[in-house]
Amino acid sequence: MLDFLTIYFPEFFYVLCALVSFDTAYRATKNEESKVGTTLFWALLGVIFMLGRLLPNVFIGAMLVVMGCLTATNQVKMGSFKESTAEFRQQSSEKLGNKIFIPAVSIGVMALILSLIQYNADSAQTFFLKLSSFFTLQLFSFGSSSGDPTALDGAVMTGVACLVALVLAIVICKPKLSETRSDTSRLLMQVGASCLLPQLLGALGSVFNAAGVGDVISSIISSIVPSGNVVIGVVVYVLGMVIFTMIMGNAFAAFTVITIGIGIPFVINQGGDPSIVAALGMTAGYCGTLMTPMAANFNIVPCAVLETKDQKWAVIKSQVPVALIMIVIHIVLMLVLAF
Amino acid sequence: MEYITLIGIVIIVVGFALKFDVLATVIISGIVTGLVSGMNLVEILEILGSSFVSNRLMSIFLIIFPVIAIIERYGLKERAAYLIGKIKNASAGKVLAIYSVVRTIASALNIRIGGVVQFVRPLILPMAQAAGENIKGEKLDEKEEESLKGLSSAVENYGNFFAQNCFPAASGVVLMYGTMAEAGFTEVTIGTLAAASIYIAFISVVLSFIQVFLYDRKIKKGGNK
Numbered sequence: 001m002l003d004f005l006t007i008y009f010p011e012f013f014y015v016l017c018a019l020v021s022f023d024t025a026y027r028a029t030k031n032e033e034s035k036v037g038t039t040l041f042w043a044l045l046g047v048i049f050m051l052g053r054l055l056p057n058v059f060i061g062a063m064l065v066v067m068g069c070l071t072a073t074n075q076v077k078m079g080s081f082k083e084s085t086a087e088f089r090q091q092s093s094e095k096l097g098n099k100i101f102i103p104a105v106s107i108g109v110m111a112l113i114l115s116l117i118q119y120n121a122d123s124a125q126t127f128f129l130k131l132s133s134f135f136t137l138q139l140f141s142f143g144s145s146s147g148d149p150t151a152l153d154g155a156v157m158t159g160v161a162c163l164v165a166l167v168l169a170i171v172i173c174k175p176k177l178s179e180t181r182s183d184t185s186r187l188l189m190q191v192g193a194s195c196l197l198p199q200l201l202g203a204l205g206s207v208f209n210a211a212g213v214g215d216v217i218s219s220i221i222s223s224i225v226p227s228g229n230v231v232i233g234v235v236v237y238v239l240g241m242v243i244f245t246m247i248m249g250n251a252f253a254a255f256t257v258i259t260i261g262i263g264i265p266f267v268i269n270q271g272g273d274p275s276i277v278a279a280l281g282m283t284a285g286y287c288g289t290l291m292t293p294m295a296a297n298f299n300i301v302p303c304a305v306l307e308t309k310d311q312k313w314a315v316i317k318s319q320v321p322v323a324l325i326m327i328v329i330h331i332v333l334m335l336v337l338a339f
Numbered sequence: 340m341e342y343i344t345l346i347g348i349v350i351i352v353v354g355f356a357l358k359f360d361v362l363a364t365v366i367i368s369g370i371v372t373g374l375v376s377g378m379n380l381v382e383i384l385e386i387l388g389s390s391f392v393s394n395r396l397m398s399i400f401l402i403i404f405p406v407i408a409i410i411e412r413y414g415l416k417e418r419a420a421y422l423i424g425k426i427k428n429a430s431a432g433k434v435l436a437i438y439s440v441v442r443t444i445a446s447a448l449n450i451r452i453g454g455v456v457q458f459v460r461p462l463i464l465p466m467a468q469a470a471g472e473n474i475k476g477e478k479l480d481e482k483e484e485e486s487l488k489g490l491s492s493a494v495e496n497y498g499n500f501f502a503q504n505c506f507p508a509a510s511g512v513v514l515m516y517g518t519m520a521e522a523g524f525t526e527v528t529i530g531t532l533a534a535a536s537i538y539i540a541f542i543s544v545v546l547s548f549i550q551v552f553l554y555d556r557k558i559k560k561g562g563n564k
Contacts, residue, residue, distance in 0.1 A: 013399065014395055016402050017402050020404055020405070021401065048391065049395060049401075052392035057384070057385040057386075057388035057389040057392070058385045060387075060388030061383070061384025061385060061386075061387040062384055062388075063388075064366060064384075064388065065370075065384070068360070068363040068367075071361075072359075072360040072362070088412075089412065089413070089416070089417050090414065090417050091414075092412075092413045093421065096418070097418070098418065100410055100413060101415070103406055104406075104415065105448070107448075111506070111507065115507050115529075151530065154396045154507070154508055154516075155395075155399050157507070158400070158402065166405055166406050170409070173409050173410065175409045175412065183408030183411070184404045184405045184408045187404045188401065193360075196398065197361060199391055199397040200391065201365060201514075202397060202514060202517050202518075203369065203386070203388075203391040204347070204365050204368060204369045205390075205517075205518060206386050206387075207386050207390075210376075212341070213344050213345060213348070216341055216342060248351060248355050249355055250355070251511075252510075252511065255514060255518065256514075256518050257348065259518055259519075259522075273535075274519055274524040275519075275527050275528075275531035275532050275534070275535045276535045278532060279515065279536045279539075280535070280539065282514075283501055283504065283536065286500040289496075290493075290496060294355060294356065298496050298499075299492075299496075301455070302459070302495075303492075305459075305460050306459065306464060306488040307488075308485055308488045309481070309485055310485070314485060314488060314492075315488075315492040318489035318490050318493040318550075319489075319496065322493070322497065325546060326501075326542075326543070329542055330539070333539070337535075
């Protein structure tokens with residue numbers, strides 16, 4: 001039972017992700033341009049999803065390098081798709097009314113409910129509904145329960161919630177399979193290679209860790225910043241997240257480096273609550289995102305879409321005052337909530 | 340010197356700044372960092388591969404795509420547009436304030452409603468413009484129009500950014516979780532991270548309200564002159 005919940009059940013949902021990727025690879029064989037590259041890219045991703053736990057790690061690493069070569073040489077492209085017409089969507093939305101929101105809302109609600117379920121970590125024979133740290137309800141039990149309760153795997157939470165939503169969507173909309181497959185591939189191709197970015201940056205963080213990048217940064221900072229002073233530690237961590245995010249245009253990339261290099265030694269190891277420090281560190285990075293042209297999809301593309309006179313800075317100009325106030329709030333909140 | 344290990348960061352900064360391919364930049368940065376700190380290629384690929392596989396949770400959202408594909412085809416956005424369009428008698432600030440709340444809640448529940456292309460340009464901006472002219476009593480001048488466009492985009496970004504981590508399976512939350520777990524903080528779960536993100540989501544709505552109502556005041560003054 002324990003093996004099933006912690007190993008096989010999450011793998012089941014990664015296999016479903018692989019199927020989405022494989023179907024996109026199949027669709028890419030009908031691409032007009034870059035047929036081979038695009039097909040290979042999504043097929044490799046599918047293989048990593050499906051067989052990630054079975055294949056040797058060095059093999060996965062090599063596959064990532066191949067995928068990087070494919071995107072670097074511009075061989076992963078969007079296909080052409082037949083989209084639904086505006087009339088069809090309008091008609092359908094009038095027919096279905098607010099029922100169309102049920103699947104969307106059910107993803108969030110189901111994930112929330114599942115996040116409350118816990119089981120005993122030793123044998124997974126007893127299940128609890130944890131409503132708060134004071135009140136826990138035993139749901140059902142198959143045998144002796146021992147061990148600390150633990151939450152469900154994240155893949156299981158999201159996966160079950162999505163399957164429920166998918167069933168509801170099918171019941172409510174009665175879609176055609178071919179259309180749904182085509183739309184799904186279109187969504188994935190639209191997001192494209194950047195859908196891998198968080199996962200890959202996480203892997204980069206591991207290499208940085210092994211190479212001791214965090215140690216070097218923290219030794220540089222610690223030669224400047226007196227360790228043990230919580231206020232200075234918090235200010236440096238928050239500003240580090242903001243500035244690093246502005247340089248890279250991406251708070252995710254900044255988070256791993258700055259948190260390992262500054263956040264952990266200078267804030268968390270001084271007694272800060274790790275969850276609060278991490279959560280505020282990440283959103284401090286988002287304040288940086290609001291102020292940088294590097295985050296083109298959030299700050300530059302909207303200027304083009306809304307046809308502003310100033311094609312580069314119009315959105316950033318409105319965001320800077322709020323971002324600056326938010327930075328101060330982050331520093332204050334981290335000092336108040338984490339200590 | 341050991342400062343050479345920082346070359347990976349330089350590669351990322353340069354690569355992102357010059358808009359090189361993102362995947363390739365990240366992979367090259369990882370390989371170079373590993374090589375200069377004395378690992379061999381096999382070791383580096385092993386770390387990259389094993390970490391990529393153990394971070395698969397970050398890309399679990401692929402599984403949501405079929406659901407989105409269905410509900411978008413069957414008129415989700417059209418229905419949402421209809422509901423927002425029913426709110427009458429509003430000022431520019433009120434339109435944007437309501438959108439800010441809707442966008443924030445949707446973002447916190449990981450519901451994909453919003454976007455400058457899908458929502459702001461066809462729906463929110465025209466409504467806000469009309470409502471703004473209504474309270475000003477005349478047409479908006481070029482400057483007012485320009486700042487309203489900036490503001491509409493800004494409200495979209497605030498709601499999107501600061502509320503997204505309230506959802507326990509959001510990619511930001513799983514990245515934080517992965518980083519903290521790797522650093523040995525086992526008490527951190529995606530639940531505690533999501534809970535810790537609620538304060539900022541709330542504050543961002545308050546700040547959006549202040550900013551959009553200040554805009555209302557400014558164009559009202561402009562109209563009375």
